Amino acid sequence: MFDKILFISSALATIVGAVLTISVKNIMHAAVFLLLSLLGVAGLYLTLGADFVAVIQLVVYVGGVVVLMVFAVMLTAGSSGQKANRFGLVKIPTMGNFRTYTIGIVFAALVLMTIIKLYTNVFAMSRLAQIPAYSPTVSKIGISLVGTHVLAFEISSVLLLGALVGAAIVSRPRRENR
Amino acid sequence: MNQTVASYLLQYEPVQQLLAFLSKLLGFNAISLLYFLIFALAILAAVGFLSLVGGLGTYAERKISADMQARIGPNRVGPYGILQFLADGVKMLLKEDIVPTQSDKFLFYVAPMLCIVGVFGTIAVVPFSSGFTIFDFNVGLVYLIGISSLVGLGVFLGGYGSNSKWSMLGGMRGASQIISYEIPVVLSALSIVLLSGGLSFSSLVKAQGGWPHQWFIFHNPFTFVGFFILFIGSLAETNRAPFDLPEAESELVSGYHTEFSGMRFGFFALAEYIEVFVVCGLAAALFLGGYNVPMNLGGDGLIGQVLQLGSFISKTLFLYYMVIVTRWTLPRLRVDQLMTMCWKYLIPISMVNLIMVGLWMVAFDGKSIFDLIFSGASVATGTGH
């Protein structure tokens, strides 16, 4: 019974957070609702028995990506959105209006129909008869990362190094001799 | 799989009788309900204990700083002023809750909540003793690091949401300090994970022994340095001096919690003092042997649990005392000195530590330096086997 309660609360946090992320007008609030959604997804991972993935999601997304987004919002003064853009000095809010949401919903409906068509094959597929009991996954993931998937592991470390150095260089303030 | 305080208590006869009684009363197997009740009671006890520690921490800080500065400190409220923290708490509860009109109200509400959730969420895995850990999560160390990064977000949103320049500066400095110093802390903790072979706190603590020569701090010279890196990084994580630039009274009025009054400020202050306790507990569990008692007195029964609890709490309080003494001894670091120290000194040192601990494990088969000396001495004198 507590499994069900945990699943429902995590799923609710995820979906409510996602709906609010894509609809609020203030971008800092949108970042906080993304945090709520990511915490919900971590809870869903825990109910699926993926303990290591859940805590890595917590460390990387909550402690890394959301903090990064919040810093970027602050550094680009995105919350007020009061600057003039090329459409003139009218303060057009940068968070979307009725027309953009309509276009978004139409395309999302197309995507949804494609996914549902794919799911007919998924539901015909055989599934495990007996759901395995919860077991620790850390050692299995570790063995897999340095055994079967060692190439992807090493390439991802190079990728992260490239992202680190690249982000630092691209966003460095330039001297005024352009 | 994961040992919890409920599964530990179910070993005992009175608890099993309670389970049978509840099952008979309710008609269905009441084990989940019993687990829920035990968890609720344990969490209430832990939250109460930690809030008490947080409150007494403010009192201890004032008394210890007074002692170092040749004054007396609070001595009016209760015997030796020990009820001072209750008086402070009542004062904070009764203060008017001022929300500035230009502030972002949603962030004003959310920021103290994030700090408190980030700190109280960690007490689920803190290894108080082998039976009384609320939930011995098999990836407990990573969980603790992840949940305490919510505090950094709360600091930043508090500074940003106040819409005032002192708060904004304090919030930015606080957040950048917290996310920078997470790296040496995590790298030092990872070198201990290499030595003990598991991410759960029970495996990290059980790999050490009760006597000081069996603690990880004296295992090899690299973990010795790693302890101090973890300690310095934890001081910076919790915004304690000499890293308290985000809340420095003489510089930024009060930094990121300038505009918060009443219980909201109380949340920030309480979160800081409890977080100091939790990171001191982390350092004690990783490096100082955790809840191990010398010669394993008392075994696993209730007497042993109480002794283990006492061992853990005394080590943590000793480190807490060191944190307070450090605050009133060292001058504050400037923000560029702070960042330089992290990125140019602590991170390279902790990376080298991690690699060298790995090499030590390969070269000496994971034995500590005392094991090598004793076995070398016994071989040399001919009494070895």
Add this chain to the structure above:
Amino acid sequence: MGFYSYLVVSTILFVLGVIGVLARKNIIAILLSLELILNAAALNFVTYTRFVNNNIDGHVFALFIIIVAAAEAAVGLAIVLRFFQIRETIHVDDATQLQG
């Protein structure tokens, strides 16, 4: 609580992410919605591991999705910061230098 419930959650998350990417005009808001899409995909992988074949590769792939999403968020936000330094705006409609 069942294979289908997790698939429904991840589908809804994906669709909401797509709406967010198409409807928002602030570049950072588009990046926030992109994170929702990546999370939906990783949730799908972990769900299949538990209910279909219990192969740990599902968890490993979810880890790689998380790693790549973090790297991409960092680089994307660096580009946004550079764009803001040049153009003083983060409205998508102002990114027109390569237009026609």
